[in-house]
Amino acid sequence: MTDSSVTGLSRRERQILDILYSRGKATAAEILAALPDPPSYSAARALLRILEQKGHIRHESDGPRYIFLPKVSRQKARASALKHMLTTFFDGSAAEAAAALVDGSAAKLSSEELDQLQAVIDKARKEKSND
Amino acid sequence: MTDSSVTGLSRRERQILDILYSRGKATAAEILAALPDPPSYSAARALLRILEQKGHIRHESDGPRYIFLPKVSRQKARASALKHMLTTFFDGSAAEAAAALVDGSAAKLSSEELDQLQAVIDKARKEKSND
DNA sequence: ATGGTCATGCTAAATAATTAGCATGACCGA
DNA sequence: TCGGTCATGCTAATTATTTAGCATGACCAT
Numbered sequence: 565m566t567d568s569s570v571t572g573l574s575r576r577e578r579q580i581l582d583i584l585y586s587r588g589k590a591t592a593a594e595i596l597a598a599l600p601d602p603p604s605y606s607a608a609r610a611l612l613r614i615l616e617q618k619g620h621i622r623h624e625s626d627g628p629r630y631i632f633l634p635k636v637s638r639q640k641a642r643a644s645a646l647k648h649m650l651t652t653f654f655d656g657s658a659a660e661a662a663a664a665l666v667d668g669s670a671a672k673l674s675s676e677e678l679d680q681l682q683a684v685i686d687k688a689r690k691e692k693s694n695d
Numbered sequence: 696m697t698d699s700s701v702t703g704l705s706r707r708e709r710q711i712l713d714i715l716y717s718r719g720k721a722t723a724a725e726i727l728a729a730l731p732d733p734p735s736y737s738a739a740r741a742l743l744r745i746l747e748q749k750g751h752i753r754h755e756s757d758g759p760r761y762i763f764l765p766k767v768s769r770q771k772a773r774a775s776a777l778k779h780m781l782t783t784f785f786d787g788s789a790a791e792a793a794a795a796l797v798d799g800s801a802a803k804l805s806s807e808e809l810d811q812l813q814a815v816i817d818k819a820r821k822e823k824s825n826d
Numbered sequence: 827a828t829g830g831t832c833a834t835g836c837t838a839a840a841t842a843a844t845t846a847g848c849a850t851g852a853c854c855g856a
Numbered sequence: 857t858c859g860g861t862c863a864t865g866c867t868a869a870t871t872a873t874t875t876a877g878c879a880t881g882a883c884c885a886t
Contacts, residue, residue, distance in 0.1 A: 646795065646796065651717055653717070658797070664777065673819060674790075681790055681794055682816060685813060688798065
């Protein structure tokens with residue numbers, strides 16, 4: 565896993581890739597609309613071409629237009645993003661990060677969500693005893 | 696909270712800010728050493744000057760050299776980074792993100808850490824009942 | 827006190843990123 | 857079938873970023 569998957573992207577490239585990861589897939593027009601401080605359509609297209617050429621995204625044809633998708637799965641991208649976040653902001657501690665998510669003002673978890681998370685913890689405990 | 700705090704940085708600027716957030720503070724030489732594909736010392740210095748001018752970092756004097764620090768607290772930077780990560784990779788769900796942290800291959804949590812996290816969840820439940 | 831080391835600042839050049847312009851082709855409705 | 861709309865691709869120019877070079881000053885050891 566190269567670090568350049570994160571650091572190797574220019575600002576616009578990142579913005580576009582973020583949009584694609586949050587939406588799963590999108591047309592050029594949708595991406596343009598979602599871009600902060602949106603440039604011309606041409607500019608967006610050019611970026612998409614570059615991203616594709618670099619191997620970060622691919623496209624499918626949907627009739628007259630293209631649908632763009634990330635080439636690396638959301639799962640994998642997630643994992644590297646989390647890892648990067650851990651080392652940058654949490655001294656590598658997943659526990660602290662998880663706590664910040666539950667505790668943090670950014671989130672209000674429902675009791676259902678708390679239950680789910682509880683289940684994940686219990687599962688982790690169980691797996692631990694099987695070592 | 697402007698989005699540009701994230702998207703408004705160039706590649707090198709981000710790399711440097713990440714280093715500063717992960718270490719808390721650093722000298723120019725340390726930052727240079729930590730940079731991926733490190734440029735010249737002069738180049739690193741120039742970036743630091745720009746970041747300072749843009750208001751992202753500041754410096755203190757430690758004898759003959761400067762110590763650079765982020766201007767926005769780690770806490771706040773954390774919060775925006777988490778938020779951004781949630782919307783990009785977890786459909787805004789903090790619960791899913793927390794689960795990924797506990798469950799994910801990126802992390803092996805100790806039972807102590809699991810206990811801590813458990814406590815945070817219990818606390819959240821309790822606060823919920825006080826609504 | 828002189829030369830080496832290590833820090834700083836500033837500036838200009840090279841490189842990379844971003845942008846818009848224009849050409850082309852498919853399709854649909856008048 | 858003609859004209860408008862909306863896609864596409866390619867290319868060149870602008871703008872931003874990144875880079876290294878050089879000057880200066882402090883400090884330490886010879």
